[in-house]
Amino acid sequence: MCSLRSPKTISPTSFWQISTLSTTNLIQDYIRDGNVNDARKLFDENLTSCNTIAWNSMITGHIRHNQMQSAHDLFDRMPVRDVVSWNTMLSGLNKTKNPHKLHQLFLQMNRAGERPNQFTFPTIISGFLNTFDVLVPQLHSLILHLGLHSNIFVGSALMRGYTHLHDHYSLCHVFDDILLKDISTWNALLVGYMDLGFTTEAQMTFNRMPEVNIISWTTLVDGYIKNKKINQARHVFDEMPQKNVVSWTAMIKGYVQQENYTNAIQLFISMLNSNTSPNHFTFSTLLDACAGFSMFLLGTQLHSCILKSGLSQELVLSTSLIDMYTKCGDIKSAFTIFDSMETKNTVSWNSIIGGCARHGLATRALSEFKKMTDENGVKPDHVTYINVLSACVHGGLVEEGEWHFREMVERYGIGKEMKHYTCMVDLYGKAGEVDKAVRLVKEMPFEPDVGVWGALLAGCGLHSCYEVANGLEKLGQNYSSIYNMFIKIHGEKGSWGRVVEMRDRVIKKQKGSSRVELSLGES
């Protein structure tokens, strides 16, 4: 018969165990309530008696509050790490979107002899997507080796991985390997089929699913949109038993992509009428349309809606608004929003610098860039430099442009992309240094695209470099839109025979020309 022990019979060791246990429980309670500070205080006070569970809980608490550095410090100081400690750290790194550190920690885990389990793989696979996609089959073989392939979470992660690799066969294979499938598993198959362009298979899958939820419906709608079948998407959308903000936004986005603004706006109004509140995704999508097509009035109306909705502090939305205002020609409003932002990220700075460049405010663009990097310590990315370089183009600042072109690589390790070369070619071309532009095109590690040719020829046209343009003619003949530039140059020279010849080629080749061609040479 078991009875409660009297305090007298408790030995020092069990006392120790009890106090450890209650400390651990208290820490867990604090963390569950979102109170990291008190948890940490208790943890520090009882540091020597804390067990691995207490350490792990404390790490989880820091990660939940985005205190990755504190989490890392604790992890490094831990006397004993178990698989949960490693998994928790991995998921923390995954949350902060740091694939390289994630990769390193995973390798470290293996080196330390800790065997990954069913919690490890979903985290690392999702973190590896877009960066280490190639490792998916290797991870798969490790998973098979450890006998984790039938796990539902591991399987779903693998399905996403193979979708990214466009491996239709393995996608189905992994799906079949999952023993007990739930609705998320089926949804992952839907996404996979849709992303790989198998709309029929996706529809068939949807039809034979044991149950579907609003995510399955939305996946189907979005999948049809991604595969450019807007009418099918709308058909499914109309059939939906209920809709939420995500499904409305997906459908609106579909129309925006089709440049069907009438339907997009009508749908937005129906959405409001159905008592679904738009969120920042919805507004962002609509603002993007306004920015792309200079719909200033609609843009300002959306701005009012955003102010009323209380979403105006959202970083993404402020950035979309800045972009809309600069592209609609109202740089002043753009700055008003920009200056009122509490936190700014790289994209926010990019949109204001790009806005200045577009408005010909080269000096302002460059001073904002200085503020961004030197005063605020925000790291520029490849888009920042496209904007900085195009500001230099507008200002005719050749030497400054060259300097930034070098700094980009040497100081920030950003690789030179075609767009950056296009800016430099444009910069040299406009400044009359056509020879330098030609040299740059020749030493560029890419096949020049239509933008590079356009920039180069615009430079030739501007400075009447007949000889250079003529020498380039053969090279650029795959691009029909280039011919207009030749017509101008030949015309200036009075070579009317060549003009007529070119014009004939333009007519022959320019069938189905698009907006892109009209905007040649502007970037």
Place this chain on the structure above:
DNA sequence: ATAGGGTTAG
């Protein structure tokens, strides 16, 4: 104490 599906910005 740790894990997976659908819509954002240049």
